[in-house]
Amino acid sequence: MKTCIACGMPMKKESDFAMGDTSKEYCVYCAKEDGSMQSFEEKKQSLINFTIKTQGLEETVAEKAVEAMMRQLPAWKTRF
Amino acid sequence: MKTKRQIQKEATRKLILDAAYQVYANEGFSATTNQIAKAANVSHGTIFVHFPTVDNLIICLLERFGSEINEHLHLLSEKDESLETFLAAHINVLICYEDFYKRLISEINSLPQEAKYVFINIQSVVSLHLNQVIERDKEQKVVKEIPMHIIFNSWLGLIHYYLTNNYLFAAGSVLTDHKDELILNYIKLIRK
Structure with a gap:
């Protein structure tokens, strides 16, 4: 099973892939409206916002956790 | 194509992680690397070849x-x-x-x-x-x-x-x- 290079989500169904295209390496949540992959800053901010919204974390903690996660992902290796 | 050496290295790493999982589940995270080495049936030093520190082992x-x-x-x-x-x-x-x-x-x-x-x-x-x-x-x-x-x-x-x-x-x-x-x-x- 493929894993999204930008957020780590497993992609098993067509609907998991950006634009439903199973040849893509990133998922539906990491794609912009035109189908291209979100930038590092866009992805980082959306993950921080999501973590705060769904887990209620303090902003600095959310940012550190998101950075720790992004550091492991192939799409962002060069950013750390 | 992975070499025999790489395959062996990955297998040992997995063995250590499997053992650490079991030891920590049973004993808690204060369990020692000696206990993990024993459970994995590897030498104590082998653990540190794959994981430089205990923190690194836990994080991995x-x-x-x-x-x-x-x-x-x-x-x-x-x-x-x-x-x-x-x-x-x-x-x-x-x-x-x-x-x-x-x-x-x-x-x-x-x-x-x-x-x-x-x-x-x-x-x-x-x-x-x-x-x-x-x-x-x-x-x-x-x-x-x-x-x-x-x-x-x-x-x-x-x-x-x-x-x-x-x-x-x-x-x-x-x-x-x-x-x-x-x-x-x-x-x-x-x-x-």
């Missing part, structure tokens, strides 16, 4: 654990699943890792900072799935007006309370014994 183990939970939960989750189905899937995944997870939530505050971030990211996968289900239920106006993080933290708080106080509620697996009751009553709390 948690990352692997997180990936497994992530994959497992994703396979059990369906696009249009109900809240009941998702909560059952979450508990079913945790039942597979119950002893280790119990240790993890009991001892998380004493683990290295980096491990705490990995733990947050493990929970992010759960919150992603729960958020999808709740957003849909909110559109259908069947869920009370409660902020998403309170909905998520209440669910986690409930199951973590039962897990960390297992001895109060069950002789064996507390999640197996109380799964239906927890799901049913949690839903009553948040549904209109």
Whole structure:
């Protein structure tokens, strides 16, 4: 099973892939409206916002956790 | 194409992580690397060839654990699943890792900072799935007006309370014994 290079989500169904295209390496949540992959800053901010919204974390903690996660992902290796 | 040496190296690394998982599940995170080496049937020094520090071993183990939970939960989750189905899937995944997870939530505050971030990211996968289900239920106006993080933290708080106080509620697996009751009553709390 493929894993999204930008957020780590497993992609098993067509609907998991950006634009439903199973040849893509990133998922539906990491794609912009035109189908291209979100930038590092866009992805980082959306993950921080999501973590705060769904887990209620303090902003600095959310940012550190998101950075720790992004550091492991192939799409962002060069950013750390 | 991997060389024989690379394959052997990966196999030993996996062996150490498997042993660490079992030892930490049984003994807690204060267990020594000697205990892990013994369980893996490797020399003590071999552990540090693969993991330079104990912290690094714990972080790598948690990352692997997180990936497994992530994959497992994703396979059990369906696009249009109900809240009941998702909560059952979450508990079913945790039942597979119950002893280790119990240790993890009991001892998380004493683990290295980096491990705490990995733990947050493990929970992010759960919150992603729960958020999808709740957003849909909110559109259908069947869920009370409660902020998403309170909905998520209440669910986690409930199951973590039962897990960390297992001895109060069950002789064996507390999640197996109380799964239906927890799901049913949690839903009553948040549904209109």
